[in-house]
Amino acid sequence: MKSLVPQYLSRVSNTRSENTSSTYSGILEEVFGIVDVLTPETLDQLLSHWRSVGNSSNTIILKMSCLKSFLKFARRRIEIPDYDELVDVLSSVKKEKRIQSVMSKEELEVLLDAARGIRYKCIVAFGAYCGLRVSEVLSLKTADIYDDYCIVRDTKNHKDRKVLFVSQKHKDYLNLYMEKYSPTEMLFDVKQNSLQAYFKELCVAQGFPEYHFHTLRHFFVQSMLNAEVSLPVIASFTGHSSLSSLQSYVSITPKMIAKANIFDQ
Secondary structure, three states: OHHHHHHHHHHHHHHOOHHHHHHHHHHHHHHHHHOOOOOHHHHHHHHHHHHHOOOOHHHHHHHHHHHHHHHHHHHOOOOOOOHHHHHHHHOOOOOOOOOOOOOOHHHHHHHHHHOOHHHHHHHHHHHHHHOOOHHHHHOOEHHHEOOOEEEEOOOOOOOOEEEEOOOHHHHHHHHHHHHHHOOOOEOOOOOHHHHHHHHHHHHHHOOOOOOOHHHHHHHHHHHHHHOOOOHHHHHHHHOOOOHHHHHOOOOOOHHHHHHOOOOOO
16 A cells, blocks of 8 residues: 555646645655555554644644545555545544634724835735735735725635725825835735735734734625624635625624613513
8 A cells, every 4th residue: 555655646647736745745644654555444543643643723734634535546556445444534534623712903003004115014904894804905906906905816716806905004004005015907916825824924923913815805795794894795806706705704792792682672
């Protein structure tokens, strides 16, 4: 089975992203450095080892997903008597439910004040005040920027959408940015990895290590909900194709709970 790893990784490199290929290579190197063959017993050993060294269940699930893919590949080439039992073990770890950290208005103000220059202030504002994904912010074209709205293209669900500018502070940042840089084609000439790394550094420096760029999108949704904007209207800003996926962004607040007390009024 171990001898099939190079062949499997070659296939992964041709069908998956470079990041996935590198991750799977590291996982299989680790696995076969601990065990010689995959059996239900050795999988239990791996699970015990990963838990003992502090791997989260989400990290273990990623490793199990890699092994499941590898076993499926190997099964077409060699006999694996315990295949069904192996798959059962690989499916036994449940994903952790993450509690989203909700950024406050005051924390956002701190980040905007500390952001490096008008370019980054403007980028952060697009995330917080328009609810755009990082990829959507960086795909904005100058021709799609208007006085009171922008057109977002190349979206996750492949649908263009019109997003209104609902924050005067955002408009002010955008006007200052346009005056200073006069971009011609792309609105922001910034690489996504660089932006995400910078924003994470900014959050850590200001004492908010749990935040990342996508937290700005959660801030936008939660702020809209706190203002009693309906989910369909919020979805028109964020581009969610279903309300059920949008609801995963919702954090229940004391104000919402208080409003639920309607029967004694």
